[in-house]
């Protein structure tokens with residue numbers, strides 16, 4: 001079974017700017033991102049959404065070399081830098097937005113010292129949705145689910161899904177766990193809240209063997225890495241095995257409203 005690589009990006013940093021982030025590896029320069037997109041295009045990759053990748057076989061139409069490009073948090077620099085670069089190569093992406101913060105700032109880790117970045121507003125998210133970008137939930141407030149009670153988790157998952165349905169006219173199928181943290185019960189809660197799948201995060205070689213739809217292993221593209229490392233990471237992203245079945249048919253999602 002052909003593995004579909006899932007890449008994860010976050011934020012941008014201008015080439016000559018000093019990073020003030022606690023996670024500078026999550027920032028990439030527009031130039032480097034452009035080179036990576038150009039490489040993917042030249043190699044024949046075509047972007048697909050996660051719900052296309054996860055669709056039951058009979059409804060799944062995939063290009064020869066599918067890839068999923070995801071961005072977390074919905075920051076305004078996606079609009080400024082990623083959108084034009086993706087458009088140049090006829091790519092789209094999957095965006096995970098924090099529904100309770102849209103139009104504001106990513107202030108959820110501000111107390112820890114992470115700078116708050118401006119976030120896209122609903123108009124921009126709606127425009128992206130109309131242009132074929134997949135919009136997923138990154139919960140309501142970005143609090144790590146492992147810090148919440150099950151009842152609170154349920155509220156985060158359900159409410160953010162309802163908000164996206166209200167704003168876009170379609171309920172999101174995909175979830176990204178804030179900071180990639182989850183326990184087994186959060187996979188169940190995600191499923192019960194109507195999501196078809198949920199994204200986790202991998203940084204390196206560990207834990208590549210086993211996965212399933214509620215711990216989709218995304219490969220972190222580190223912004224400070226060379227093209228050589230990017231290519232290695234891409235090869236790595238193809239190695240994840242999804243319970244021995246790849247992205248194969250799964251039961252129809254329960255409680256999906258669209």
Ligand SMILES: [Zn+2]
Nearest residue numbers: 072073178179
């Ligand atoms: Zn995030």
